[in-house]
Amino acid sequence: MESLAVRPIGGYFPLTLVQGKEYYPELIRLNTSRNALEYILILKGYTKVYFPYYTCEVLLEPLIRLNIPYQFYKINPNLEPILDFEVGPTECLLYTNYFGLKDAVLKQLKATIGNLIIDNAQAFFSRPLPYSDTFYSCRKFFGVPDGAYLQINTDDRLILEKDHSADRVGHLTRSIDYGIEHSYADFITNELCLKDNDIKSMSLLTQALLRGINYKECRNKRIENFKYLNDQLFLVNELELFLPEGVAAMMYPLLLLKRDIRSKLIAKKIFVPTYWPNVLKWTGYKTYEHQLARYMVCLPVDHRYSLNDMEYIVNVIKKII
Ligand SMILES: Cc1ncc(COP(=O)(O)O)c(C=O)c1O
Known part of the structure; x- marks a missing residue:
């Protein structure tokens, strides 16, 4: 008789992950x-x-x-x-x-x-x-x-x-x-x-x-952390962009023209990426894109961090500038 069992039964346990729902199951x-x-x-x-x-x-x-x-x-x-x-x-x-x-x-x-x-x-x-x-x-x-x-x-x-x-x-x-x-x-x-x-x-x-991700929690954390950073930093932020509230942004973009705070933040173990190193090659020194790539620091606001962490980041920045 032909076996119907395709799925193995028994054996060791695979990694067990939370069986929740994707954020975009329809895409x-x-x-x-x-x-x-x-x-x-x-x-x-x-x-x-x-x-x-x-x-x-x-x-x-x-x-x-x-x-x-x-x-x-x-x-x-x-x-x-x-x-x-x-x-x-x-x-x-x-x-x-x-x-x-x-x-x-x-x-x-x-x-x-x-x-x-x-x-x-x-x-x-x-x-x-x-x-x-x-x-x-x-x-x-x-x-x-x-x-x-x-x-x-x-x-x-x-x-x-x-x-x-x-x-x-x-x-x-x-x-x-x-x-x-x-x-x-x-x-x-x-x-x-x-x-x-x-x-x-x-x-x-x-x-x-x-x-396995709790999307609601991740989203709310980002919104909360972003709002805190913006409340604390909007007066010094030289980005002309209107920063909407209630958005689960990827990062908080802080532009301080002509000041290299990136290396100072990294020295304090606040790792801020450059968006994007290739822009420095593609554009002229005086272009807006070049300035963004050079001077903008993008601060993390994600679910790993609490408002205490945001406060720490703000304090470090205020001491630097
Ligand atoms: C704005 C943006 N779009 C798309 C990509 C590419 O994403 P992926 O690595 O998933 O191809 C990147 C960088 O990785 C990015 O910064």
């Missing part, structure tokens, strides 16, 4: 957000992409791979596109929802630019606008090795192989045992592993990790 699950961009470009067949100077260079990977021409565009001090060009009917504009703070402009852009691609890699909690092509990158907000979500305004789908992440979680597991600083080199190795990969669907491991 397409992919391995990285640069590949979500590639997914859109393949299905939409755009002939040219208007691409911000102020963004992460890995997003050029799909354009190079598909041999699609691109033209850089500038942003204004509100971090909105300077639209001194026309997006043709077979062309598209890629816009980054900077730090998750630009929800309001997305609707406007969507209404004026037919072929808009929204990069919500920095805006995990900003739900996609209906009928918009929008992608998310999970590890910018949570301890996962990879993973992206995509909403695409077409019923067409690519048939994809599934990714496997089991060999890329070393930095996440080791950080629990040894601390985050100890595993930083492994984190960088993982980032490099994500370069130039094929589009694949999200691994079961990443999906399982994403099911």
Whole structure:
């Protein structure tokens, strides 16, 4: 008689994770957000992409791979596109929802630019606008090795192989045992592993990790921490951008022109990333984008931190400036 049992019974216990719900169960699950961009470009067949100077260079990977021409565009001090060009009917504009703070402009852009691609890699909690092509990158907000979500305004789908992440979680597991600083080199190795990969669907491991997150708590923490930092720092912040409240932003962007506080913060073990080192290569010294990349420090507001931590950060900054 043929056995019906496919699933093994018994054996050792696998890792047990909380079986909750993903934040975007209805969206397409992919391995990285640069590949979500590639997914859109393949299905939409755009002939040219208007691409911000102020963004992460890995997003050029799909354009190079598909041999699609691109033209850089500038942003204004509100971090909105300077639209001194026309997006043709077979062309598209890629816009980054900077730090998750630009929800309001997305609707406007969507209404004026037919072929808009929204990069919500920095805006995990900003739900996609209906009928918009929008992608998310999970590890910018949570301890996962990879993973992206995509909403695409077409019923067409690519048939994809599934990714496997089991060999890329070393930095996440080791950080629990040894601390985050100890595993930083492994984190960088993982980032490099994500370069130039094929589009694949999200691994079961990443999906399982994403099911175990308490999204409500994570979102609320970000909102609370962001508000605290803004209340304390808005008077010194030279960013002209209006900072909305009640938004679960990725980070708190603090611009202090002509003052290098980044290295001083890092010396105090407040690790602030540079967004983005490639912008320093792509743009002239006097451009706004260059100034943002040079002087803006992005302070963490995520679920790892309490208001006490925010107070500590503010005190360190006030002593430095
Ligand atoms: C704004 C932005 N979009 C997209 C990406 C790419 O995300 P992923 O690594 O998931 O491809 C990055 C950087 O990694 C980014 O900073």
